[in-house]
Amino acid sequence: MQLDRAIELKTIEQLDALQTQTFPYIIYISTQDCSVCHAIYPKMMDVVNDSIPVYSIDASQTPALSGQLLVFSVPTIIMVNDHKEVYRESRFIQFEQFKSRFEGIMHG
Numbered sequence: 299m300q301l302d303r304a305i306e307l308k309t310i311e312q313l314d315a316l317q318t319q320t321f322p323y324i325i326y327i328s329t330q331d332c333s334v335c336h337a338i339y340p341k342m343m344d345v346v347n348d349s350i351p352v353y354s355i356d357a358s359q360t361p362a363l364s365g366q367l368l369v370f371s372v373p374t375i376i377m378v379n380d381h382k383e384v385y386r387e388s389r390f391i392q393f394e395q396f397k398s399r400f401e402g403i404m405h406g
Contacts, residue, residue, distance in 0.1 A: 301326065301339055304354035313363055316353060322379040322403050323351045327369045329358040335373040338391050342375060345397050349404060379403050 304326060307313050316323065324346065328335035346352060357364040357372055367376065369388070377385035377399060385399040 301328075301352075301354045303343060303348065304352045307353050307355050307363060308360055310362060310366065313355075313366060317378075317381070320380050321350070322377070323353060325353045325355060325367065325376040325378070327355045327357050327364050327367070327374040327376070328372050329356060331358070332372050334389070338373045338375075341393060342391075342396070345393070345400055377403065 307316065307325070316325075324342070326339065326342065328339065343352065355363045355367075355369075357369065364370075364374075367374075369376075371388045373391065374386065374388040375391060375396065376383060377396075384403065385396065387396065
């Protein structure tokens with residue numbers, strides 16, 4: 299599933315290279331047939347507003363990537379800052395908590 303404004307990850311090598319970066323980023327894991335995923339994505343992007351990179355993984359197309367991240371349900375949002383996972387939520391996304399954690403990263 300190609301998501302607007304997200305960079306699609308398709309290989310383990312791409313994921314490994316991303317995980318060496320120190321800048322904050324988000325990985326959004328979904329599947330094409332997940333209606334909740336399609337509803338959650340624009341809400342997440344409204345919060346992010348292009349201020350940090352968002353990478354997407356289609357778990358149905360690249361199960362090895364979601365497996366490497368230990369993602370077993372979709373949608374899943376993973377926020378990383380300076381090599382550390384600082385937020386992870388799956389299925390039922392609490393947007394107030396997501397927004398609070400995101401703002402904490404952006405404002406220090």
